[in-house]
Amino acid sequence: MRLYQKEGILKDGSRVILRPMVKEDRDGLLDFFRRVDDHDLMFLRDDVRDPAHIDEWIEHLDYRTVYPLIAEVDGRIVGNATLHMRRVGWKRHLGNVRLVVAKEHQGKGLGTLMVNEIIGLAAEFGLEKLVAEIHLLAHTALATFKKAGFSAKAVFEDLVEDPSGKKGDLVVMVCNVLARER
């Protein structure tokens, strides 16, 4: 096993490697985001299919502010979860979580595995609570975060907008990192 990675097993028995993103992941990431379902991309904040955006991301990797976790199966990226942290200010004890799972690996427990890993990392980094903002219609994501210990705290009606201009509701989910019992 290569240093600084961890192996997990999905519901279908396939083995997945979890590890932090590194600069060498540029092409793998582009390939991954091209494979992500168009519908799922609608819920993302950035244009992750734009190579320039990926380059910018890769060039400025700083695990102290954004810890990007990669899931790999047979050398291919199949999932990406990021933990966003602030070191100062009134939200310094909070982290934000974002998660994308490739269509062909949804429903196999990969999302739950990655969110659980992010919760463990958040505890390691001294964060107290994690926040996830999810579209009300992203049912799979809502279920994944709930299973990992998040609970819905607020719903903001018509707060977000898809590329076609259609408004949607945003759910804010929170996980109390230190109170979570294994």
Added chain:
Amino acid sequence: MRVALISDIHSNIQALEQVLARLDRAGVDLILNLGDLVGYNANPNECLELLQTRPVLSLAGNHDLALLDVELAQHFNIIAYQAIVWAQSEVRPEYREFLKNLPLTREGQGYVACHGTPTSADSYINYHFQGKKVLKTLDKGLKLRVCFFGHTHRRALWYKDIRGKVATLPLKPGKIILEPTWHYLINPGSVGQPRDGNPDAAYAIFDDEDFSIQYLSVPYDVAAAQISILEAGLPKFLAERLAQGV
């Protein structure tokens, strides 16, 4: 009897040396090590060797257990996991045997010592409901007054008074005299990776004669510990956090 409480050494030899030097001068009767000798930092063998030179009673923490059984390490986050995988390849066979023989709890005159809680090396006492649950076990189940615990890497003093109120007490400098009729949960903090904002190596001294606890800490060569971590190829974050005490 004066009992020194040390916990969560986590292979930090620089911190352990300074704490033991202070304890030598303080003249304690016994040193209780509340677990997690290994993991995170880069000098597990040196720490295990040094502990053999003192009258130390140790118990097993979740990282000690994970070093012996890789399946347990699967529950660790990727950073802690990497550090324990590294330690598995480093710890000498005689010290693995030592870790294998460690108990999960130890009992003494009116107290029980554990890593996480008396029933699990992997559970935390961070919040009121967690403290309340352990205090109930202490009072009703174990019929003991005091529980020493670690695992959180943060100093803490929980109490349950005679009316059943559960809360934490502020950690004042100097001796804190405890109420003889109350029950207490005492966490001395971490020797090798403190997480309460003070990077100094933390420990405590419990005195069962005047029923008191004193929280103490000592500075150590953080830079040397950081260099060892980086030279071992462990995650950089593990080195950086030592300087911040997080």
